Amino acid sequence: MPTHKFIVIDDDSNGHPLDLFCVPKHYEDDLECILVPAGLINDRIERLARDILRDFSHEAIVALCVLKGGYKFFTDLLDKIKTLNRNNEESVPMSVDFIRLKSYVNDASGSKIEVIGGDNLENLCGKNVLVVEDIIDTGKTMTKLLDLLNHVNPKCVKVASLLVKRTPLGIGYRPDYIGFEVPNKFVVGYALDYNEYFRDLNHICVINENGKKKYAVKK
Ligand code: HPA
Ligand code: MG
Numbered sequence: 001m002p003t004h005k006f007i008v009i010d011d012d013s014n015g016h017p018l019d020l021f022c023v024p025k026h027y028e029d030d031l032e033c034i035l036v037p038a039g040l041i042n043d044r045i046e047r048l049a050r051d052i053l054r055d056f057s058h059e060a061i062v063a064l065c066v067l068k069g070g071y072k073f074f075t076d077l078l079d080k081i082k083t084l085n086r087n088n089e090e091s092v093p094m095s096v097d098f099i100r101l102k103s104y105v106n107d108a109s110g111s112k113i114e115v116i117g118g119d120n121l122e123n124l125c126g127k128n129v130l131v132v133e134d135i136i137d138t139g140k141t142m143t144k145l146l147d148l149l150n151h152v153n154p155k156c157v158k159v160a161s162l163l164v165k166r167t168p169l170g171i172g173y174r175p176d177y178i179g180f181e182v183p184n185k186f187v188v189g190y191a192l193d194y195n196e197y198f199r200d201l202n203h204i205c206v207i208n209e210n211g212k213k214k215y216a217v218k219k
Pocket of ligand 2: 066067069070133134135
């Protein structure tokens with residue numbers, strides 16, 4: 001399957017000024033700009049839904065949401081897929097599951113991840129799995145998750161990530177479906193967080209120094 005195209009947001013993009021859109025008062029001083037407005041996210045997801053349904057060629061899909069950051073993308077993507085399913089001649093049965101990933105550093109072999117919550121991964125044996133993630137940064141976490149998933153022998157595994165970050169630390173991993181490729185800046189909103197803050201922001205924004213300081217983890 002050829003890599004699907006995606007929207008590239010350039011490094012020199014200044015995004016949109018905050019005062020041209022609506023953001024919660026409590027975050028007004030904490031953001032640099034709006035990088036991806038909610039309406040554009042919505043329109044892009046509509047197309048991702050169409051591409052995904054076409055590729056899975058009418059075989060049942062288990063959609064696997066990677067919490068917490070993936071929850072908005074997951075619900076909006078599934079809503080679009082459900083709309084297509086209601087209106088097309090052919091439809092694709094969908095089931096859902098939710099996981100959280102915990103990463104920890106172990107002594108010798110570097111960092112590992114642990115899957116917490118969700119049904120037993122063994123249930124994915126023989127299934128068509130669509131992993132739904134908010135952002136691919138270095139790609140290390142997703143590579144490890146795919147490794148765990150492949151151990152239970154799914155029929156196929158595809159990954160949809162709303163965002164992919166251009167970072168020099170990337171290990172070259174590319175998901176099957178990408179909403180937007182974004183500059184190497186810390187982004188928040190649309191369920192992406194900074195220390196659990198900013199999930200309650202509908203646009204994807206770049207956090208500023210003030211926001212990083214204000215919501216830093218207190219030691
Ligand atoms: N924002 C939120 N979460 C993240 C990011 C980001 O830029 N990169 C990796 N996880
Ligand atoms: Mg995530």
